[in-house]
Amino acid sequence: MTVRNSLLAILAEQPTHGYGLKSSFERNTAGLWPLNVGQVYTTLGRLERDGFVKPWGKVTERARQSWKITAAGRKTLTDWFESPVEDRPRDELAIKVLLAIAADSVDVREIIHRQRVATMERLQQLTRAKRKTDPKDDLSTVLLLDLQILRADSEIKWLDVCEQRLRGRRRRDTL
């Protein structure tokens, strides 16, 4: 529901037309998550169907149709903002590693290693980007860098833990 709710959040500020929603979304997320503009229109259609937005304003010469959030839409949005993100959607990394451990025909250490290398490279890139940051930069850019760095960091820590525990298991197996 992330895209849906994001559009509602932008519309809650002011009525906006399709392309404007795309731009707003990308501006707010510092261009990190590009949004195919086609998706804006499909999503708007679904939001209208569900009564969360309605067409707004003159569909004049310039044809751009603006959309306005409804009371029901505001309710949904408030609920979204008020409820913490806490479901645990299937985590691809975790599942991959666990299945690799379970499979005897797969070299788990190799997989962990590859992941580790990729994440460390990413971490370096991010760190470099953050160093280049200056206080005048967009708050969102900086916060997203912070988040990505923290995430990459915890990922590497976990991969280390995996290796340790695997070594532990192997030692026990060979005893």
Place this chain on the structure above:
Amino acid sequence: MTVRNSLLAILAEQPTHGYGLKSSFERNTAGLWPLNVGQVYTTLGRLERDGFVKPWGKVTERARQSWKITAAGRKTLTDWFESPVEDRPRDELAIKVLLAIAADSVDVREIIHRQRVATMERLQQLTRAKRKTDPKDDLSTVLLLDLQILRADSEIKWLDVCEQRLRGRRRRDTL
């Protein structure tokens, strides 16, 4: 593609029937991500359509149909295992916080606070669960606890950073 690839990974070990795939998946992920068995059948249908699995063995009296991975399926699976997880799918927490910051009609601090409380509670639960852990426990159970704890930890750290940077901005705004 996580479910798809997971089923392939299980089938790569040995031919299995639908319900067995469900059980295997849940065992391997320590019951953390229940898999509606209906989804196994729909996914198997799609995997067969794409030539990644094929029916296997006698469809005898007991009717349970087993499935075997194909060469094409093995290829897909290998690619999955070999490629690091590194896309950055839209992060709901990040987007929520950033949009809340952008919206003047939303109390960001309140949202961050709620999230923080929820995550800290979760962290305590997880820590308690980990303390109760004993070495005889399933490796997957322990690793999943480790991962969740690390993730919760980094989430809290990020929320702190958000608050700090927001305070910084507010100070600058009022100067």
Place this chain on the structure above:
DNA sequence: ACAGCCATGTAACTTGTTACATGATTTT
């Protein structure tokens, strides 16, 4: 003139997911 962005929209598709119908076998 041409490239690139602004702008709207649709068709087609993917994966994930659940609700439901149906029944056999196993455990309590």
Place this chain on the structure above:
DNA sequence: AAAATCATGTAACAAGTTACATGGCTGT
């Protein structure tokens, strides 16, 4: 005998996503 688990499958839908068709406007 009842409850739980094993077992198969289908219909329907949600949300995300892209490729494509179409055109105006802007800067080089």
